[in-house]
Amino acid sequence: MHRPLALLLTLACSPALAQTTPGTPPKPPAQSPDLPQDGHRGSAVGVGVGVQVDLTQLFRAGRRLLQSEPPPAYAPGRALVSFDTGNGLSAQALAAEAGLELIEATTLDALGLTVAELQGAPAQLPAALERLRAAHPEITADLAPIWRAQDAASAPASSWPGARVGRLYATALLGIDQPQPLPQPVRVAMLDGAVEPAIGLELAGFEQVRIASSGDPDPGQHGTAVACLLACRPRGPANAAFFGPSPGLVLLNAAVLGRDAQGRPQARALDVLRGLDWSLRSGAQVLNVSLGAAPDAVTARAFALARPKLAAIVAAAGNGGADGGLVYPAALPGVIAVAAVDARLRPYRDGTRGSWITLAAPGVEVWVPGRADDGGRYVSGTSFAAPFVTAWVAQRLARGLPVDAATLCANARDVPPAGRDVQTGCGLLQWGDLSR
Known part of the structure; x- marks a missing residue:
């Protein structure tokens, strides 16, 4: 051997x-x-x-x-600066004042912000940003995080000798016995990789904008898998038993995920903020973010401005393990942070822990169909738990019902240990009676 x-x-x-x-x-x-x-x-x-x-x-x-070493949490030598559009500040002037190079600046119309990406020597960057913040209290400045899909290595169904293709547990665990078409369309936005609509999406509408600055816009079919867990019914005998629980939604996909120089899936922070702004301008009612990043003040400011414009923001809680630390946007106030459990209700081993986790959904060895009748694959990660909660939110919004965290938790199934905990929040999502 x-x-x-x-x-x-x-x-x-x-x-x-x-x-x-x-x-x-x-x-x-x-x-x-x-x-x-x-x-x-x-x-x-x-x-x-x-x-x-x-x-x-x-x-x-x-x-x-x-991977000889873990990928960096922040882009080396890069920073973000944001300020209210129209307040007289100039991104070029701020960069010059700090002794930094302006890489790019963009206006986020729905958020009323201008955001600039700056570059400088990594060792001097924190001090330069501190000087800018002291001179201009009205700006927000921080290191630029690198956004990553919250998934793990997936395994094709064909790699499981003797296994029946498509052993599904996720929808049954949530109490969903069949797809439930929305009584009226709900506009659901995703910040993710590109989505391949030919997978069998059952939608009332589909819009996609490709924002990723580099590489393959759909690394590992991540965006397609997340979309399918929302609302698809692919054709072919291998896919016959699979369904996304909320067909009939309008899907708005901001394809922000690309690859770094080593081929690892990632998204540039400025692209994520562009995707957030595009989602709002496109009339999104709920936002699914199966990506995550280390904390930064510019992201916190942008999502704080976005939150009142949306009925809900649902985000993957992260795959950093017990010592993973905060993951944005999941750890931000008002965001529904979704952890993952397996078929036996055991918390995902690599799931991030935290008091800010709202609840859990299936996300360990979840089967998703492939692009053709190829047997599909098994995926793990909080990336794939989040869309189940987003599908529930869409169902409730379509019926004019509340979608806040308190309502989610009132219907959740407790997961041991008893009571709220840092692994699964208030428990497992339960579909419940959608008539009330």
């Missing part, structure tokens, strides 16, 4: 990589006919004698091995 493969197999077999949390897992919920009674997909494959390999963990371990 080749040495790298042997190392990967050793890692995949290690208990430290198991998707479990301390303590005894709760009794599995009632399963759909398509879900094995142990809540797993039979994903363990015998290798040799007495060795079991979880291929999802193998994919994840391989990705970690290939």
Whole structure:
């Protein structure tokens, strides 16, 4: 056996990589006919004698091995500055005053902001920004974060020998037995990768703008998977049992996700803010953000201005693990932050913890269809938990019902440990009675 493969197999077999949390897992919920009674997909494959390999963990371990160091949280030497449009300030003049180079400035009309990206020596950048803030209290300035999809390595369904394609548990766990067309269209915006509408989206309308500054606009089909979990019913026998729960919405997709020089999916901070502004100008009622970034004051200001213009902002809580720290926009006030659980209600091992997490939805080994009748794939991450909550919000808005966090939690199913906690918030999303 080749040495790298042997190392990967050793890692995949290690208990430290198991998707479990301390303590005894709760009794599995009632399963759909398509879900094995142990809540797993039979994903363990015998290798040799007495060795079991979880291929999802193998994919994840391989990705970690290939990354010699974690990607940076902030763009080296880059900063953001924002100020109210029309207040007489100039991005070029601010850059010159701070001894920095102006890379680009843009006006966000729906937010009433001008945002500029500046560049300077990384070691001198914090002091330069502090001088700008002191001289101009009306501006907001901070380091420029790098936005990333909140997903993990995915595994094609064909990689699970003997497994039946499309073992679905997510909708059954939420109490959804069939897709429910919206009684009237709701305009749902996404900040994500590009969406391939040919996947089988059942929409009342679709608009997409490609904002990504670099690379493939749909790395890993991330945006397509998120959209499908909202509202698609793909064709073909391999996809027959799958459905997105809220067909009939109007999907507005701001394709901000691209790739960095190493090929890793990422989004430029200025592009994300452009996508947010485009969503508002396009009449979005609810916003799904399955991306996340380290905190910065400019993002906080922009989302604070956007929040009153939307019925809800739903965001992936993050995949940083127990020590992951704050993830924006999920950790911002008024945002519905969604954690992930598996088929047995166990919190996602790599999920970010925090008191700001609102609730949880299925997001571990969730099956999504492929672009053709190819068996689809299994995906994990809080990226894929968020759209279930967004689909619920769309259903409620279409009926004129409240969509605030208190209403979500009033209907949620408690997840051990009892009561609100830092892993799953107030519990698991439950579809409930949409008539009230």
